[in-house]
Amino acid sequence: GENVEQHPSTLSVQEGDSAVIKCTYSDSASNYFPWYKQELGKGPQLIIDIRSNVGEKKDQRIAVTLNKTAKHFSLHITETQPEDSAVYFCAARGNQFYFGTGTSLTVIP
Amino acid sequence: DTGVSQDPRHKITKRGQNVTFRCDPISEHNRLYWYRQTLGQGPEFLTYFQNEAQLEKSRLLSDRFSAERPKGSFSTLEIQRTEQGDSAMYLCATGTANYEQYFGPGTRLTVT
Numbered sequence: 499g500e501n502v503e504q505h506p507s508t509l510s511v512q513e514g515d516s517a518v519i520k521c522t523y524s525d526s527a528s529n530y531f532p533w534y535k536q537e538l539g540k541g542p543q544l545i546i547d548i549r550s551n552v553g554e555k556k557d558q559r560i561a562v563t564l565n566k567t568a569k570h571f572s573l574h575i576t577e578t579q580p581e582d583s584a585v586y587f588c589a590a591r592g593n594q595f596y597f598g599t600g601t602s603l604t605v606i607p
Numbered sequence: 608d609t610g611v612s613q614d615p616r617h618k619i620t621k622r623g624q625n626v627t628f629r630c631d632p633i634s635e636h637n638r639l640y641w642y643r644q645t646l647g648q649g650p651e652f653l654t655y656f657q658n659e660a661q662l663e664k665s666r667l668l669s670d671r672f673s674a675e676r677p678k679g680s681f682s683t684l685e686i687q688r689t690e691q692g693d694s695a696m697y698l699c700a701t702g703t704a705n706y707e708q709y710f711g712p713g714t715r716l717t718v719t
Binding site for chain 2: 502504530532534539540541542543544547587589591593594595596597598599600
């Protein structure tokens with residue numbers, strides 16, 4: 499089955515700086531890569547996704563890049579704000595969805 | 608609020624009891640997923656429905672777990688003879704054929 503690894507497990511940045519979270523996957527058949535934001539006591543919220551036929555996608559301050567050859571994808575958050583503080587999960591869809599172990603992002607005002 | 612609702616939000620039960628959770632999807636979503644999430648981990652896939660058909664089930668899923676989705680609308684997840692290791696957040700997500708998933712708020716289960 500698929501194996502998704504996510505780094506770092508914790509990340510602290512100053513407000514206004516950028517944050518980058520990286521994930522690798524093992525199954526070359528995986529074709530859909532979403533990112534979720536989870537706040538305490540809530541379910542994961544889909545924030546951006548990318549499909550295997552695209553290398554990069556951007557939505558305002560959030561961007562995702564995908565390198566199919568290297569089997570890794572990354573989440574980039576620019577101009578971070580305190581409300582970006584949360585746990586972020588990457589996922590890969592092969593025959594089912596496999597999630598990374600999460601990155602706890604803290605944005606320091 | 609994604610429009611996916613789960614009930615109850617919290618459940619405390621004694622070991623050996625049966626519990627049932629309910630998920631109400633976004634109405635136009637024909638795909639429904641159940642996940643389990645423990646502290647510090649990402650969601651772990653349990654099972655998947657397309658309309659009323661259960662198409663996939665994790666090999667890790669014990670025979671004590673069963674899920675249904677009658678009429679392709681709401682879904683229930685039942686755990687029989689609960690064990691302390693079943694304590695976790697149980698998440699429901701719904702979506703369409705484009706793979707996007709929208710999660711509910713989850714049901715937190717505590718087995719004492």
